[in-house]
Amino acid sequence: MRKVCFKSVLLLASLFCIFVTSNINAQDLQTAITLTRSEQYDEAEAAYNQIIQKEPNVSKNYFFLGENILLSYFADTISNSLKELTTQAKDVYLKGVNADSLNPLNYIGLSKVAFYLGQDQEAAKFRLKAKKNLPAYKKVSKILNPKDYAFALAKLAESYIRNEKVDTSKALPLLKEAINIDSKTPEIFIIAGDIYFLAKDGSNSIRNYNIANNLDKTRPTANMKIGSIYMKGRNLTAAIPYFEEAIKLNANYAPAYRELGLLWSMAGKYDKSKEYFKKYLEITKGNIPAKIRYVTALFYAKEYDEAVKNVEEIFSIDQKRTYLNRIAAYSSFEKNPPAYDKALAYMDKLFKDMPEDRIIQKDYTYYAKILLKKNSDYPKMVQNTEKLERDLARNQERYDAAKTADAKEKLKVQIDTLTNQITKFRKLISIDDVELDKAFLAYKKAHELTPEDKYLLNDVAVNLYNFKRFNESAKYFEKLIALGKNDANDYLQVGKAYNQGKNYVKADSALSILVQKFPDNIQGYVWIANTYSAMDPDNNKGIARPKFEMVIQKARMDSVKYASDLFNAYRFMGGDYFSQKNYVKAREYYYRIVNLSADNKDYKTIGYNSIGLTYYSNSEFDKAIEAYRKTLEIDPKNQNATISIKNVEIAKNNQVQVKPNEIKGLVKDVFGSPIASASVRVRDTAAEAWTNADGKYAFEIPEGSEALIVSAKGYKSKEVIITKARIYNISLEQQ
Structure with missing residues (x-):
């Protein structure tokens, strides 16, 4: 008990000393904090460093410097590197811990860094250390410095924010405790407003911002945040008065001008938008960091041409800011019409000059998307080339079988033309393949940086499929399943991809799991049938037949919804029996096609034409003609039926000859x-x-x-x- 009591007293004394010492330099610290709130992060950083130089043992100063570094990242996530700035912030927080290991704030800062990086266990350890440095109390009145104690709790609640989401089960109890201890500090209510906003509770968010406003009517922050809520909800009219009030409170409050610039851009009032952005740049003295934030704002406002223009202006002054190639590339890609070659040039410059450890995931994904869009005609070009190759093979066979020199000469011209076209397209395909390889390598690197990003994995898998890299596509769909995204469609995508890649064993395996887990999923049975049909194309083994029978069994439960699947299954079964010359059984399935849908003329004409064929093949000419005439009753212009009737009549007349x-x-x-x-x-x-x-x-x-x-x-x-x-x-x- 003595040790515990002694430690609690020591902690209380430490907190008291920290906050009393910091008050000596409070004016300088408050100036730096104001700069941070005004988003003048570079100036704020310089101010914090001066303060730390004067007071190196005041750990609170390190905490606010670390906060400034992290906020500078979130102000521009496109240009900045999370890894780089969290490393900087972590170093600062560790110095704060060395200055005073009993101050909870720097442990909270370290927990934020760990949490942002996905190191949840590490974050929990630092939160625990922070809590241990907040001595237990029985009554609020017994807390030595309730204001700073409550502030630490509020910051601890803030440490549960990540990727614009918050764990309210952990954050809200801490906030309530903080407010119970100190209900007079505006900053605590600002944090509460932020957390409620992320929890999609706009009413409570605005309520807390209003409390902050009432506690300190001289600060523009709360008005700014309320305005931002309305702006994000696209209630621009409601947002304007709050931004104007923020400017009224502080005419040099740069963020309000930037937000009004964005607001008027959203409203399509580009002249007013530029007017406010111009004022924003004036207040920030046109410094490069402010202009970079302006460029970022332009990007998010979808003013892509202006964003690129301003990047080029910055490059004319300072070419060392290589990372700006990033936003120029993104903007060139997103603009309408897109400038893919220009976007690619910016990305190549970025990859050339930027150290690899500062390349972010978005760089790789944008690079991949640029290359894929640039080569978007690739799938069609491959398809057309394969068609030309089939035409060439057919003409070559005709050439070999031609009996006269004249016939051979005509076919030779066609063969030469086709050969030249194929050579041309294969060359283009080869060039595109090089760029596509780069695209999918970039996707791979993006995946390595964020291996659990399901949206990225799905994007990669879909694009691999679309660009005919089926087996690789299947592997990425399998990674999605491994991460828990295992609904019916995910297994279906794996099976379809392996099927298209002719890896039928793996296709069957994935699809079998699908129908086992989701026994009512018709598409699973359909693709199993397709897979077995591909494994036995001549149907010599008959392995596809029971699979199509299963499709029929399942799909007949809702013949309207699954009409197209039943049509294909009936057609396969009819063709299967036709190939065995079991015309009676074949007709049974063709009649099912006829009766499948009362309104579908295509089903009926295909069904009757197939029925006519069974009779014709069995030399039952009158019945064949009758079936073809039923087709013509539905579709009088049906060429298949018209020609077939003529052929049947000829066959009938020539039967004895x-x-x-x-x-x-x-x-x-x-x-x-x-x-x-x-x-x-x-x-x-x-x-x-x-x-x-x-x-x-x-x-x-x-x-x-x-x-x-x-x-x-x-x-x-x-x-x-x-x-x-x-x-x-x-x-x-x-x-």
Whole structure:
């Protein structure tokens, strides 16, 4: 008990000595604090350093210097480095602890630094030390220096603020205790107003600011903060009187002029906005730090051209402020229309001249976004190039099969044209790939700086997917799941990305987890079916069939909501049975397509055309014509049905005129849809036919022919052995 009592007395004595000693130099300290409140951080820092030089053992001075450093960071988070300024502040607070280890304030400062950096356990340790240096009391009247005791509690409450959020369960009890001890100090109510504002309690926030105002009607701070609340709520008319009152109280209160500049910019009154910004710069004597804050204000006001212009003006005076390339790059990116090349030039300059440890996460993310936007046509260019390559392969096959020199010459011209186009696009794609590699490397570095930033991870994953880097995209979606973002869509994104990247085993694994966790998620079953279809493209193993049957089972619970999923599943099942020549079963699914939606004409025409095809393939010509005519009743201009009817009638008329060496048939995809312009060629011969718009072909083959080679643009070629049959219906799988 003696030790505890002795320590409490020592703490009380220490606090008393601290605050009495600081009062000797109170006037100088108050001047420095006023400079901080006026956002003249450089001048304030110089003043604090002078005070510390005179009174190096007064720990309170170190605390306010550390506060000034942290506030200077939050005044300009674009130009400043959190790591650099928290390091500076920490050094100052540690000096304050060395000056007097019993003063709670510098421990509170250290807790803020740790908390800002995400070091929550370290922050808790420093808060505990601060509390231990605030001696316990039974009655408020027994506290030796209640004003400073309450101030420390309020600052301790403030230490629970991070990223514009606050832990009110910890902060509010401390504030209430502080107000209970001292209800006469405006600064405590200012802190209370700040905390309630972050807690989205505007009424209590304004109430506390008004109390602060009533306690000291000479200070502009509370009016300024009330005005800011109204401005953030876009109630500009209500905000103006508070800013004007702040200026009335202190005509040199620079922040009020800056806020009015922003306000009039938001209102579209740019002349008035510039007038107030001009006054702001006059009051701050046009110094570079003030102008930098002005540039930052312009950026947040979306005055991007003005922001870039002012950066260039600063560079003309002081080129050492490399970090301003950052805001110039951000502004060039955000302006309308964007100036991506200019933004990239500023970012390259920043990365070249700025030490790597001062590069912030936003630099990497903006750099990535600039490069991605600059190359936004990349996915379409890749898609078009792949189409050209398929066209080239098709024309090359035609060239090889051409029988005359004239035909070969015409095809050669097309082949050369396509080859030149592909070469040109592949060169452009190669150039873009270099920049895209840089973009995703920048994203990777941003992620390393903030590994738990879910918004960043999602942004990276989505962009990787959009730029066709599917497997990498899946890995970033998996990182999101590891961080707890594991709703149904997250697993679906992983499965889709692996599916597109042809990593079907991992796709199946992710999608299986999805349907296990969310058994009613239809898209999970749909993508499992798609994955198994891709694993067995010819459907030789039949592994996709039960998966599509499961889609049908689940989706039929709400056939309106999941109509498109049912359509695709029915189409697959119909095509599957069609390929087995089980036309009766195939028609069962095609009729389901017809009856799927009373208002969807596309479903009905595709269904009836598919039904007609089953009858045609089975030489049931009258029924085939009947099905095609039902299509025309729905869509009189349907070319597929019109041409098919003509072909069926020809086949019907020629049924008795079959030539002994003539073969015919239909080329279709796995869903049963006909493929036009497909090549059907007898292996090792020049005998070849091309399918019509309905996917049909017919030609005479040489005696002794052994096999057919069937190919089409965008599909895998297929070899079919020739038997005594004279009808060969062939199904091709997409590449």
